[in-house]
Amino acid sequence: MTRKIKKVAIIGSGIMGSGIACHFANIGVEVLLLDIIPRELNEIEKAKGLTLNDKVVRNRLVNDALTASLKSSPSPIYNQKFADRITTGNLEDDLHKIKYVDWIVEVVVERLDIKKSVFEKIEKFRTPGTLITSNTSGIPIKFMSEGRSEDFQQHFAVTHFFNPPRYLKLFEVVPSAKCKQEVTDFLMMHGDKFLGKTAVLAKDTPAFIGNRIGIFGIMSLFHVVKEMDLTIEEVDKLTGPVIGRPKSATFRTIDVVGLDTLVHTANGVKDNCPNDEMRDQFVIPDFVNKMMENKWLGSKTKQGFYKMTKDAQGNRDILSLDLNTLEYRTKKSAKFATLELTKSIDNVSDRFKVLVGGKDKAGEFYRKSFAAMFAYVQNRIPEISDELYRIDDGLRAGFGWEHGPFQIWDAIGVAKGIEIMKAEGHQPATWVTEMMANGETSFYTVKNGATYYYDIPSKSQVKKPGQDSFIILDNIRKSNEVWKNSGAVIEDLGDGILNIEFRSKMNTIGGDVLAAINKGIDLAEKDFQGLVVGNQAANFSVGANIGMIFMMAAEQEYEELNMAIKYFQDTMMRMRYSSIPTIAAPHGMTLGGGCEISLHADKVVAAAETYIGLVEFGVGVIPGGGGSKEMALRAQDLFHKGDVQLNVLQEHFLTIGMAKVATSAYEAFDLGLLQKGKDVVVVNKDRQIAEAKKHAVLMAEAGYTQPVKRKDILVLGKQALGMFLVGTDSMEASNYISAHDQKIANKLAYVMAGGDLSEPTRVSEQYLLDIEREAFLSLCTERKTLERIQHMLKTGKPLRN
Template sequence: MKRPIQKVAVIGSGIMGSGIACHFANIGVEVLLLDIVPRELTAKEEAMGLTLESPQVRNRLVNDSLKASLKSKPSPIYHQKFASRISTGNLEDDIAKVSEVDWIIEVVVERLDIKKMVFENLDKHRKPGTLITSNTSGIPIRFMSEGRSEDFQKHFCGTHFFNPARYLKLFEVIPGPKTDASVLEFLQGYGEQYLGKTSVIAKDTPAFIGNRIGIFSIQSLFHAVGELDMTIEEVDKLTGPVIGRPKSATFRTVDVVGLDTLVHVANGIRENCPDDERHAIFELPGFINTMSENKWLGSKTGQGFYKKTKNAEGKSEILSLDLETLEYRSKKRAQFATLEQTKTIDKVIDRFPVLVDGKDKAGTFFRKTLGALFAYVSHRIPEIADQPYQIDDAMKAGFGWEHGPFQIWDAVGFEKGLDLIAAEGQTASAWVEEMKSKGITQFYSVENGASYCYDPTAKDHQKIPGQDAFIILDNIRKSHEVFKNSGVVVEDLGDGILNVEFQSKMNTIGGDVLAGLNTAIDLAEKDFQGLVVGNQAANFSVGANIGMIFMMAVEQEYDELNQAIKYFQDTMMRMRYSSIPTISAPHGMCLGGGCELTLHADKVVAAAESYIGLVEFGVGVIPGGGGSKEMALRASDTFRKNDVELNVLQEHFLTIGMAKVSTSAYEAFDTGILQKGKDIVVVNKDRQIATAKAHAKLMAEAGYTQPMRRKDVKVLGKQALGMFLVGTDSMEAGHYISEHDKKIANKLAYVMAGGDLSEPSLVSEQYLLDIEREAFLSLCTERKTLERIQHMLKTGKPLRN
C-alpha cells in the first residue's frame, strides 16, 4: 500500500519525544512537536512581565525540551540545519494542526489515563486515515484505543522506538485489537526502509520483546551476583565486548539508562506476568531497593553502581559500589583465565564454546546465565513472538547485542544448550524438544545466500522475510569467493559487480589489504563491470596500519617506508583511475587511510552513521596516502571567479589540520570529504552493500569511461604558504598548538600550497603526491612523531607533545 509520509506530529517533547522528532527530521520529514502549556511562570518570565498567555510562555516546555535535545551528546540529529524541519507548538493552541499530518506519534507520560485523554482529544482533530501510534514501553496497546472511533482503532497501534531514537535500531510494531493488517505491513516496511530500523512485529504482551528479554537478562545477572559472590566489575568484564555487548556492559548501562527506568519496567513485568515460569526473577534484589530509596539512580543523580569523585590529589576517580556493604570503594580489576583463552579468537560468536567450557568462575557464570537465557527465550515463543529470529533481532537492535540468544545457542551447540538448561534446573519449551525429535539441531541455516530460521509452526526452516533488499556478506562469503588473502576477501555480488571486504583487525590497511585491493581491481577490470569496497563489521576502517609504519621508522628503513607509502598512493590512484567504476561504502569509523580510500572512489554510498575524517595529525604525520593531495585538488575544483581562493584552500587545510571527524555522513559534506551531487547517504546500513552494488552496475551500464589523470590542479604557491606559516606562528605563540604541531602543520601547508612556487600554477596530481610523500617521510624521522605513534598503539589515544 502506498502511503507517503510527508509530515508527522509528535505528541510529547521529553527526551524520547524530542529524539523521535529529530530522527524524522533526519530523514527529511516535516515534524510538528507538541507539548502541554505551562501552568505557572518562571521567575525569569515574571521579571520580564510575561503572562501565561504570552506565546513564548505557552510553548516554553516544548521549546526548552527540543533545545536541550539538540545540545545533547551524542547528538540526536544528523546535522544541526535539519532542526529547521521541526516546528513546535502546544496541545491547546495547535492541536488542530494534527489534521495536516500523515502520522501522529504519542510519547507522553506512561499513564493510561493521560494517554486516553490525549487520544480522545486527537481523535477530534485527526483526518480519517491518519496513522496514530503510541511509543509506550509497557502499557498494553489494547487498552489505549478503547472508546475511540472505528477509523482511529483501524489505524492505531504501538510503534516502540528505543532511546536514543537515532542510534538504537529496534522498532517494535505492536498491533491493537482492530489494527488493519495493511497498517502493520506499512509501518514495518517504513521503519526498515526510511527510518533505518530493524522492524519487528511484537505481540501485545508486557514490555513487548526487547525489554521482556533484556530485563530478564539483567535481573538474572543481578541474582547471579549474590549466588556466585561476584563484584560489579567482574560482571561488567564478562558482559561487555568479550561477548559482543556494548562497552557499558551491564551495571554501567543501567547507570546510563537510569535505575528508575529499569525498576519501572521490571515491576511492570512482575505485576502483569503472573504466569511467567521465571516470575521470581523479576523480584528486585535488596540492593536495588536500597539504591532506589537513596536516589542512587545512575548518571542522572551522579551516582549509581559507579560514582565519579575526586581523590585527595584532586584527580577524578571512578568508584564502584560494593553490593554487600552498599558502600563505594576503589574499582577492582577483574581478571579471568577463561577470557585469556579467547584473546586470539577475533569473531565473537566463536568465543562462546570456549566461554561455557571455562574452569573458573567465568565459566560457571556463562554456563549459569546462558542456560537460564536459553530456557527463557524458548518459552517466550509463541507468547511474545512467533519466531526465534524476531527475538534475536530485537536483542541485537534494541540492546546492542552482536548476537541474539538463539544465535548464541547455535554457537555453543544445540545439545550443549540443552545441557546448560538442565543444569539450571530448567526445561526448554516443547517446540524445542519437538525440533530435537525431528533431528534438527540448528536454529539457523543459510541457503543460496539467504538466511533461514526454524519455524515452530511449520516445524522446519523457513526463509526469513525481508532479505530481498539486503546483501548479507556472511551468507555469501564462502560460496561467492573470488579471491582471498590474509587481508581481504573478494566476493562476486552478481550482475558483474565484485565486493572487496577487509578482514584485518579493525579493518586497518596494510600491505596485505593493499595487495588484495589491487587484485580486486585487476579481476574487475578483466572479467567484471564494477567494484564495491565495503564490509559489515562494526567499522569501515580505522586507517593505515600504523604499527607497520612505526616499526619501519624505528628501524630507519626509510627506503622500505617510502615504497610502502608509494604503494598506498598508487593503490588509491588505481581506485580513481581504473577502467571500471569503484564505489566506497563507509560506515562507522572511516578514519585516516580509510577516509583516503573513500576520497578516491568514483562514488561514495555512505551509511548515515559514518564518522569520517583525516586524523593523521593525531599520530604526528599528514595524510600520506593521497589525502593531502586530494584536499588540495578539491579546493582547486571549488575555486570560482572572484573567489578569495586563499579562504577556500584554508577551509580544506583546516579539515586536515584540526583532524575534523564528521558525526554523521551528512556532516562530511561540509568538510568536503563527501561531494554533493555525487555521493549519497543511506539510512539503513543493512541496505548499503546492495545500494552500492546497484550504483556500480548503473554506472557501468551507462557507459563508464576510464578518467584521465589530472594535470590541471591549481595551487597557490608562496601566496598560500606564507598565509599558512603566519597562521601557525600565531597559533604557537598563543599556545594553541605545540612546536611539533606547528611542524606538522607547516609540512601540510607546503603540500597544499603546492610548494613554494613563486606564483599560482597548474600542477599534476603526481607532483602533489610526491611532495606529500616526502613530507610524510620527513615527519616519520621525528622523535616526537614516533612518540605519538607509540602512544596511540599503546593507549588508543592521541598524545600532545
C-alpha cells in the first residue's frame, strides 16, 4: 500500500512533544497535540471563577507547553504561521480523535508503567494499520509493546528524535520484534525525505546508537579531565570546532542539554549493560554527583559548568566551575601549541594526524580520548549496529560532529589508531585485525562518486545505501572537476549540469569566486545546459570579502573599488541573463553577497535551514552587488494602485534598512528574499544539490529561453524619497538610529526611489545598478563606515556608531 502522512497525533506536550509537533507542522502536516488535564486550578483560574470542567482549564497544560515552545529561542518552527497547523486537546476529551490520524507518536514521561497505560488507552481508539511509535530514548521496546494487539505490534516502533527536533538531524528507528518490514522501511524513508533527518536503523539496546556512543564520549572525557587535571575551558577548547564539533564543545553542550539528562542516560547504560567492557566509565564522578545535589544542572537552573553573572555596571560575565574546588571563578583562556599547528589546516579531517602527534598536553589528551573512543565503538558491533557507518551517521546527526568515530580513525590511519589504542592499554577487536590482515586499510573508500564502507560479514567494501538521491561533492570533486581557482571549484554533476562550489574561507565572495561564476557560465553556455551554485560547507556564504573592501577604501583606491563593485554587479547580471538556467542552492548563513547571488538566480532551491538577509548596514554600506536594485525591482513587481505602492516599497526598504535575516527559508518568502511560485525549499539539506540539479535539468529540457533585460522598472522618485527621508529624520531625532545610520538609510532610499525624479518613471536595471554603486562608493569614503568594517573584521560583530 502507498502510505501518506497527512495528520499525526502527538501524545505528550513537553519540550520534546511540542518540538516534534512543531516539526511536523513545519513540513505541512496537520497535528493533534494532546496531554493530560490539570488536577487543580491555578490562581488565575480561581480568580476568574473557572472550574476543572471548563475547556480552557482542561487544555491548559497542553496550551501552555505549546505557547512556551513557540516562544523559545531558537524557534522550533520555520514560520509562526505554521503553528495554525497544530490543534491542541486533552487525553480525556479528545483521545477519540486519533482514529482519524495516520501516525501516533507517544512522547510522555520516561516511565514504563505510564507508557504502557497510555498505549492501552490509545489502542481503544486507534484505527488498525495506523503507525504507532514511541520517542523513548532507552526503554526496551519489547516491554512497551507487551499486552498489545497483533496489529499494534506490527505497526509499532521507536522513532527517537533528538532535541531540538527541528535542528538535530538524527532520527533513530528501532522496530519492534513483530514490526512489519514495510513499516520500518516507510519510517526510514519518511524520516529522510520528508522530516529532513538522517534516519538511522538501530537495535533495541540501551540508549540505542547516538546516546550510547555520545554519552560514552562525555563520560570517558570526565575521567580524562580528572586524570590530566584539565580545566573545563581547556576541554571545551580541545573538543570544539578544531575537531569539527559545535562551538558549545563539551561542557557548554551539557549545560544546554541538562546535566540531569546526561546522568539519567549514563545510569541507564550502566544499569542495563552488565556486559559492557567499559561499564565503569558510566559511573557518575563525584564532582557530577555534587553538582546534581546542588541542582547545578545547566541553563535550566541558571548555572552548571558555566554560570552567567552581571557585574556592578550590569555587564554580563561568564564564570567557570573549578572541578577541584567546585567554586565558580573567572573564565581562563586556554592555549595549546598543538592547536596552533592546525590553524593553517582548513580541512578538519586533515587536522587529526597533527593533533594526535602533539607533544604537549593537548596531544596527550587527544591520544587518550580517541583511543578510548576507538576501543569502544569497535566493540559495539554487532551489539548496537551491524554496520559501522550507522554509528558515524548517529554521532554526526545527533551530536553535530563533522566526523564520526570511524571517520576520525580513518583520518588518523587505522594502523596508527591501533598503535594509539595499544599505548593506552586497549586492544583492537578481532574484526579490525582481520580487516588489516586482508589488506583493507580503511573503513571507508570512495569509488565512482559513491561512499563504500567495510562490511564485516563479507569482509569487503560495500556501497553505503541511500546515496542515489544525494550528490556528495566531496565524493565527486576530484573525478568530476572541470575547472578551479583558489576560491572555487567547478564540477560536472552529470546530465549537462555544472556546479560552482565556493571553497574560500567561510565561502566569502571575492574576485576569485566571481571569476569562477563567470567561468561557470561561459562553460555552461558553450558545452552544458545548466548551472547550479551550491556547496556543502556549514554555510552557503557569509558575504563579500569586506577585508578587501576595507583595504581599498582605506587606501582611497576608489577607482579600483568601483571596478570591483561593478564586476560583482555585472556577474550578478550574467547569472540573471545567461542563456542557460542558473540555480542557487543556499543553506545556513546566506548573508550580503551570498544573498545577492540567490536574488539573481533563475531559481532558488533553498535548504529549510537557510538564514538569509542583506546585512550590509552592519558594516556601514548598502547592498552593492545588485541587492538594493533587486529589492526595488521586486517591490515594483508587486505594485498595484495608489498608496499600496509606497507600502510595498517601504517593506522592502525596511528589509534592508533593518538588516533583517530570515530564520528559515520559509520566513525568507515573507521578506521578499525568496519568491512564491518560483523558489522551492528542501527540508533535507543532503538532498539539496541533487534537487537543484533536477530543477536545472527540467528548466533546460523544457526549452529555457534567455530573459530580456528589464527596462520597465517603475520607480517612484520624490514621492517615495520624501516619505523615506521624513521617516529617517524622525528616527534619528528620537535617537532610534544614529546620524550615520540615517546617512546610510538615506542613500538606500535614494536608490530604491530611483533618485529624486519629479514623477514616477520607468527605468532600466542598469540605471538602478549605477546609482546603487555610486551610493555604495560614497559610503566607503566615510570614516564611520571604515570604523564599522574594521570592527566587524576584528570582532565579527556590528558596530553602531
